[in-house]
Amino acid sequence: MKIALVGIGKIAVDQHVPAIADSADWDLAATVSRHGTVDGVETFTDMAEMLETRSDIRVVSLCLPPVPRFDYAMQALSAGRHVMLEKPPGATIAECHALEAAAREAGLSIYATWHSRHADMVAAAKTWLADKTLKSLTVTWKEDVRRWHPGQAWIWEPGGLGVFDPGINALSIVTEILPDDIHVTNAELDVPENCQTPIGARIAFHHPKGAQVSAVFDWRQDGDQTWEIDAVTDVGALKLRDGGAVMEVDGTRTGDAAPLGGEYPRLYARMAQLVRKGGIDMDLRPMTLATDALALGRRIPTDPFHD
Numbered sequence: 692m693k694i695a696l697v698g699i700g701k702i703a704v705d706q707h708v709p710a711i712a713d714s715a716d717w718d719l720a721a722t723v724s725r726h727g728t729v730d731g732v733e734t735f736t737d738m739a740e741m742l743e744t745r746s747d748i749r750v751v752s753l754c755l756p757p758v759p760r761f762d763y764a765m766q767a768l769s770a771g772r773h774v775m776l777e778k779p780p781g782a783t784i785a786e787c788h789a790l791e792a793a794a795r796e797a798g799l800s801i802y803a804t805w806h807s808r809h810a811d812m813v814a815a816a817k818t819w820l821a822d823k824t825l826k827s828l829t830v831t832w833k834e835d836v837r838r839w840h841p842g843q844a845w846i847w848e849p850g851g852l853g854v855f856d857p858g859i860n861a862l863s864i865v866t867e868i869l870p871d872d873i874h875v876t877n878a879e880l881d882v883p884e885n886c887q888t889p890i891g892a893r894i895a896f897h898h899p900k901g902a903q904v905s906a907v908f909d910w911r912q913d914g915d916q917t918w919e920i921d922a923v924t925d926v927g928a929l930k931l932r933d934g935g936a937v938m939e940v941d942g943t944r945t946g947d948a949a950p951l952g953g954e955y956p957r958l959y960a961r962m963a964q965l966v967r968k969g970g971i972d973m974d975l976r977p978m979t980l981a982t983d984a985l986a987l988g989r990r991i992p993t994d995p996f997h998d
């Protein structure tokens with residue numbers, strides 16, 4: 692199937708282009724980007740022109756930051772294209788509901804991707820937790836913003852999510868592996884004096900069966916990056932390491948993939964399945980937790996951030 696990639700920036704180049712190139716399902720037929728290009732692929736700088744000129748391309752994958760994404764997604768749906776959305780699927784929950792409704796109305800597929808859910812050991816962790824009583828779950832997500840978002844001003848602007856941009860990856864795993872839904876009860880947000888979004892966050896959640904659930908996100912991590920989830924149950928402990936690529940249960944380690952390994956090929960395989968079957972996949976639970984933490988969180992001014 693022919694696909695167009697929109698927003699040729701860091702994640703498009705690092706993950707989407709190689710995943711599409713290695714897939715038997717997809718043919719990268721066009722890009723839409725004001726500055727970015729992909730060698731050998733027809734380039735448009737205007738979305739409307741691509742949609743009008745390339746009526747043979749039925750699927751569009753959006754790799755833009757969250758704030759501009761809604762307009763691009765709505766244009767694609769209005770032009771009868773199936774849509775794949777990078778995470779988070781929009782800047783607000785209402786936008787995401789509007790996109791889902793538009794897709795449903797038009798009989799098109801729309802996919803809110805959560806790449807971290809496709810890390811190697813997430814499905815195994817979900818299976819292991821399914822029949823156990825959770826006592827506690829702790830998320831520690833600490834990385835270096837300069838390494839993953841070099842020069843990206845949008846992450847510090849309203850709607851950019853700040854440290855919730857990676858943190859939402861942890862929330863996507865937690866909402867996938869826990870049998871029960873959680874919700875935010877309170878949060879503290881470290882907001883640099885010159886930014887609109889947090890660089891650090893500590894969040895507490897309500898668990899319907901009384902487990903202690905909490906998360907720490909930090910973007911000021913030098914050296915090793917930490918993407919860990921620790922769950923303690925009535926019959927043992929589970930650790931997810933490297934963003935879900937590695938699992939340890941009571942000291943026994945499984946999984947040897949690198950962080951992010953295999954995630955994007957699985958997203959594109961899922962999109963191919965949705966398009967073929969005419970399905971919609973818009974789980975907004977990670978986004979709800981992130982936006983609730985931003986709504987409830989107590990802001991603590993902190994040192995200015997300079998890239």
Ligand code: NAP
Nearest residue numbers: 698699700701702724725726727754755756757759777778
């Ligand atoms: P990015 O490189 O800053 O942006 C991607 C591209 O979007 C830019 O190159 C730009 O292309 C286009 N763009 C930016 N602002 C725009 C605007 N206002 N209107 C239209 N186009 C605009 O960001 P990224 O790191 O790739 O992240 C994009 C999305 O992927 C985010 O939602 C992020 O959460 C997600 N993601 C990122 C990573 C990561 O490690 N960076 C990992 C997983 C997921 P042109 O200027 O050429 O139009």
